[in-house]
Amino acid sequence: MVTVEFAASLRHHVECAPQSVAPGTLRDVLEGALRAAPALAHYVFDDQRAVRKHVAVFVNGQIVPERVHLTQWLGAGDRVLVIQALTGG
């Protein structure tokens, strides 16, 4: 299984415990994790279902720069972390 965790800055708005979902593309994995908290999806994705530009997705500690297609394949044991990018004031 793939684990997906959302940072506290996101859980501040919509609570979502760490999720364990089946292997698949990063898109499949994120969408699968967000089924536990559908209201969180609009915080992670924009209207076109791309990762928001001020949200950062890491896979096993490596940032994923591609935001639209999310075709990277994830297997058992992979870890996904969704955080906010450091902007604002």
Add this chain to the structure above:
Amino acid sequence: MMPTLLVATRKGLFAVQGDGANWNIASHYFAGEPVTQVLADRRDGSWYAALRLGHFGVKLHKSSDQGQSWQEMAAPAFPVKPTEGPWADDPTPWSVDLIWSLAAGGAHERGTLWAGCLPAGLFKSEDGGASWTLNQPLWEEPRRRAWLGGGYDHAGIHSILVDPRDPLHITLGISCGGVWQTRDGGASWSLTASGMKADYLPPENADDGNAQDPHCLVQCAAQPDMLWVQHHCGIYRSTNGGKQWQAIAAPAPSGFGFAVACDPHNPQRAWFVPAQADVCRIPVAGRMVVTRTDDGGASFQVLSEGLPQSQAYHLVYRHGLDVTRDGQTLALASTTGGLWLSADAGLGWQCLSHDLPPVAAVRFTD
């Protein structure tokens, strides 16, 4: 019962309550979060607050108990952008960046709401904000391609006027896309900016209605054919429901500004908050004033009692001025955190705070 004033700011929503003469900030909601617009729905007493989270997009919250509790609702969102057809190459992002305006539908259309956004999509809810649908006829209007950004990168809808006589008749102010009206509830739209002039364009294009920059648009409740506009290039008035606009001679100290409010009962009275010029967005000579006309724009009074008259650099945005339904109490708030109220139709002002976050909108609840 006195109305509550809702103040949408860069760092949360404030509720201000008073007894007519004395007002106090009573509550603070969404502390630290940018609130871009607020709506108090007179049909059922609901409050709506639009948020623009820096990282996580636009959100909409609703309270059915005057702020005691809030529920996150659906936010307006664009449909999937087509990959073929006339809009496949649309350079405008199909993603809501800002809820710039919120309006209740007709008095008998309980639950119907309108949201004007940046980029300039108009959305409708028929279930009190539980779901939203993009108005396709306006979004697919071919002339949208020529709309311009103003203070933002893209055009946006900041004014939504629902005709109190007929909720199918709606007038929009778009920066920079002119004034648009529908008489069939949004099935079709007409550009109605005739008479406006854009002096920021080449002279041969100045009359182009589709390129006008109305900063704010208001309508007299008692005589809805009377509309006022604070335009980028001055003040305009229409006496025939927006079919034609007449330029009003710039009053002292300036005809430039963003905000306008009009008397709900007296079609000849309106208030404006002047700034020096588009290239210098501060009060003229550091003196903050409100101008008021009582004769349809033929003449103006300069009202300053209680407003800072020296070294004042407040700018009032387009939604930073509001008036109660009796036309007597006004609220005024600035991007530099000043908030003032007037109990006598603008003649004198009481400062409530110099220290608020930048204010996007003030709205009386009743």
